[in-house]
Amino acid sequence: MEDADMASVLCDNCSQLLKGFPAHLTKVYREFKQKLRDVFSELPQCTCFRIAPEQSLLKRTSPKFPSLHLLYDNGTPLFNRESLQALTRLAAAENADLQMTAAMYYLHLSHQLKSPLPNAFMEPIMALLLSSDLDVQKTTSLSLVNLLIKNNVCKDLAIEMGMLVPLLELFQSGDGTAQCHSCACVVMLASSESNIDVMLVDGIIPLLVLAKSYDPQVQQNAAWALLHLTQSDLSTRILCQAGAIPVLVLLLQSSDSEVQFCSCTALCNIAAIQEHHPVMLSIGSQYLLKSLLTLMSSSVQKNSAQACRCLHTLLKNVLIQEQLVELDCVLPLKALLKTSTPAWTEPAITLLSALSAHPPNNDVLVSEGLLNDIDQLLHRHTSSSVIITHSCKIITNLCGTSVGQQAVMEGLCLSGLLCALLSSALGDETLLQVTSSLNHLMSLGSFKSRLSATLTSEQISRLVTLSGKNNSQLSYNCAAIISKLEMTEGMVQLLRPHYITMSDYLLVFLQKKDVKFQQLVITTIFNLKKDGDFSCLLVNSELNVQLWKVYAQTEETRRLLEMIQPLSPSSVNP
Structure with a gap:
C-alpha cells in the first residue's frame, strides 16, 4: 500500500504528530519519556484511530486496534498480547514513521527493562532491523545493544x-553511528560459544574492512570490536586465520589514541598464544617491534604501559629479547620508570626484569645506567610489590658480571633494598625477593663488609623477626644474612639484644630434617661465638643439647658410611 493511501486515513493533526515524532530523538533523554507520553496520550483522542476502513494499514483480523498509549501506561503490563500485536503491526508497516514508533518503544524498553525480554517480542525487532529506513535501523540496533549488555x-x-544478516549489512551503511551499534551487537552475540563460528565467519571480514576506514570513529568502533573478539582462544584463532594480525599491527600507527590502545591490547591477547608469534613477527622488517617501541614513547601513559605488556608477552622468544635491545628499547623504558604512578611503571620494570634474565643483555643494561633508576624506584615505591620484586630480580641478575657488581656498589641499590626490608606494606612473597637479593649480595665478598657496616638496629631487628617466621624460605634468607655478618664491635652491640630470640629460631632450624637448615645453624653459631657473651649463653642451653644430638647423629652416619666405603662421584659418573 502506498504511503499516500495510508496518510489519507489520518487527519492532519495525527499526520503532523507522526511525521514530527522522529525529531524528538535529538532531545535530551530527560525529556524523552515525557514527550512519548504526550504523543501517545493525544493520538488516541482522534477518531481516525478508532475507525477501521478497509484500506487502513492498521486494519487486521482483530475488530479493534489496541490503544497505543497502553504501551507507555505505567499501570499496564509491558508484555501482553495487545502490546505485542501493536508492535508487530507497527514494525511491519511500510511507513517509516510508524516503524520509528515501534523502534522508539524498544529503545525506551531497553533502558527500563530489568527482566528477560519474552521471545515473542524478538520478532518485531527483526522486522525493524530489516527496515529500509536507516534511522529505524540505528534506533533498533541501539536498543539491541542495550538488551544484549x-x-x-x-x-x-x-x-x-x-x-x-541485517547487522552485518549495517557495517556497510557508511553511517558511523550505525556501524558502531552493529559492531557492538556482533561482539556481544559472538560471546556465545555456540554462535562464535557462524558470527566470525560472516562478520570478521567486514570488521577488518571497517578497521581500515579513514573515519576515526568508525576505526575506533572496529578496533574495539576486534579487541573484544580476542577474549577467547577460539575466536582469537579464527581472527588470526582471517588476517586480523596485519590489520591490528597497522592500527598501532593510528592517530587516535583509543584505536592504538584497542589494537595493542588485542595484539597482547593474541601474543598470549605462542603459536601466533611467527605471524606477528614476520610482518615487515621488525615492524611490530618498532611500532610497539614507538607506542611505548606515547604521551598517553596507558598506551605506553600496554605496549610494554605486549612486548613482555612476546619475550618468550629469546631472539626477540636480543632484537629489542638492538632497537634501543632501554631508553623509553627508563623514561617510564620515572613516572609517579605505579600502574605505568610496573609494566616497564616487568619488561626490564625479563630482559635482565638473559645474560647477553646485561652489559648493555648496566651501561645504560639502569641500576641508577632502580635505586630511585626502591626508595620511591616502597609499597608496590611488583616494582620491588622486579627491582630485586634486576639487581641480582646484573650482579652476574664484575661490571654489574661495581655498578651496584657505587649506587644506592643496597640502601634501597634495606629500605624495602623495613616496609610494612610488603607481603612475605615480596620480602622473600628482597632478602634473596640481599643474601645473594652477601655471598659476594665485596658486599659483605659494606652491608655489615650499613645495617642499623632497626634493620637487624627486622631480620631477626623475619628469621622466626613460619615461611621457611623467608626465615632461611634472613638467618643466612645474619650468619654472614662481620662480627665487628659495632655489629656485636647491635646483635647482643637479640641473642635469646636468635637462639630460639636456631633451635627450630636445628630440629628440621632439611640439612641446609642444620648447616646454617652451625655456620651462625660459629660466627656468633666470636662474642664471648653468646658463648656463655650457649653453655647448658637447649640449643647446645640439640647441637650435640646432631653431632652424635652425624658421627653415627659417618661411621656407617665408612663401613660401606661409597664410591667417589667421579667413578659413578665418569
Whole structure:
C-alpha cells in the first residue's frame, strides 16, 4: 500500500504528530519519556484511530486496534498480547514513521527493562532491523545493544532468527553511528560459544574492512570490536586465520589514541598464544617491534604501559629479547620508570626484569645506567610489590658480571633494598625477593663488609623477626644474612639484644630434617661465638643439647658410611 493511501486515513493533526515524532530523538533523554507520553496520550483522542476502513494499514483480523498509549501506561503490563500485536503491526508497516514508533518503544524498553525480554517480542525487532529506513535501523540496533549488555535477550535465538544478516549489512551503511551499534551487537552475540563460528565467519571480514576506514570513529568502533573478539582462544584463532594480525599491527600507527590502545591490547591477547608469534613477527622488517617501541614513547601513559605488556608477552622468544635491545628499547623504558604512578611503571620494570634474565643483555643494561633508576624506584615505591620484586630480580641478575657488581656498589641499590626490608606494606612473597637479593649480595665478598657496616638496629631487628617466621624460605634468607655478618664491635652491640630470640629460631632450624637448615645453624653459631657473651649463653642451653644430638647423629652416619666405603662421584659418573 502506498504511503499516500495510508496518510489519507489520518487527519492532519495525527499526520503532523507522526511525521514530527522522529525529531524528538535529538532531545535530551530527560525529556524523552515525557514527550512519548504526550504523543501517545493525544493520538488516541482522534477518531481516525478508532475507525477501521478497509484500506487502513492498521486494519487486521482483530475488530479493534489496541490503544497505543497502553504501551507507555505505567499501570499496564509491558508484555501482553495487545502490546505485542501493536508492535508487530507497527514494525511491519511500510511507513517509516510508524516503524520509528515501534523502534522508539524498544529503545525506551531497553533502558527500563530489568527482566528477560519474552521471545515473542524478538520478532518485531527483526522486522525493524530489516527496515529500509536507516534511522529505524540505528534506533533498533541501539536498543539491541542495550538488551544484549544486560543479558535481557537470548543470543542463540537472535542468531537463529537471522539478525546477523541485517547487522552485518549495517557495517556497510557508511553511517558511523550505525556501524558502531552493529559492531557492538556482533561482539556481544559472538560471546556465545555456540554462535562464535557462524558470527566470525560472516562478520570478521567486514570488521577488518571497517578497521581500515579513514573515519576515526568508525576505526575506533572496529578496533574495539576486534579487541573484544580476542577474549577467547577460539575466536582469537579464527581472527588470526582471517588476517586480523596485519590489520591490528597497522592500527598501532593510528592517530587516535583509543584505536592504538584497542589494537595493542588485542595484539597482547593474541601474543598470549605462542603459536601466533611467527605471524606477528614476520610482518615487515621488525615492524611490530618498532611500532610497539614507538607506542611505548606515547604521551598517553596507558598506551605506553600496554605496549610494554605486549612486548613482555612476546619475550618468550629469546631472539626477540636480543632484537629489542638492538632497537634501543632501554631508553623509553627508563623514561617510564620515572613516572609517579605505579600502574605505568610496573609494566616497564616487568619488561626490564625479563630482559635482565638473559645474560647477553646485561652489559648493555648496566651501561645504560639502569641500576641508577632502580635505586630511585626502591626508595620511591616502597609499597608496590611488583616494582620491588622486579627491582630485586634486576639487581641480582646484573650482579652476574664484575661490571654489574661495581655498578651496584657505587649506587644506592643496597640502601634501597634495606629500605624495602623495613616496609610494612610488603607481603612475605615480596620480602622473600628482597632478602634473596640481599643474601645473594652477601655471598659476594665485596658486599659483605659494606652491608655489615650499613645495617642499623632497626634493620637487624627486622631480620631477626623475619628469621622466626613460619615461611621457611623467608626465615632461611634472613638467618643466612645474619650468619654472614662481620662480627665487628659495632655489629656485636647491635646483635647482643637479640641473642635469646636468635637462639630460639636456631633451635627450630636445628630440629628440621632439611640439612641446609642444620648447616646454617652451625655456620651462625660459629660466627656468633666470636662474642664471648653468646658463648656463655650457649653453655647448658637447649640449643647446645640439640647441637650435640646432631653431632652424635652425624658421627653415627659417618661411621656407617665408612663401613660401606661409597664410591667417589667421579667413578659413578665418569
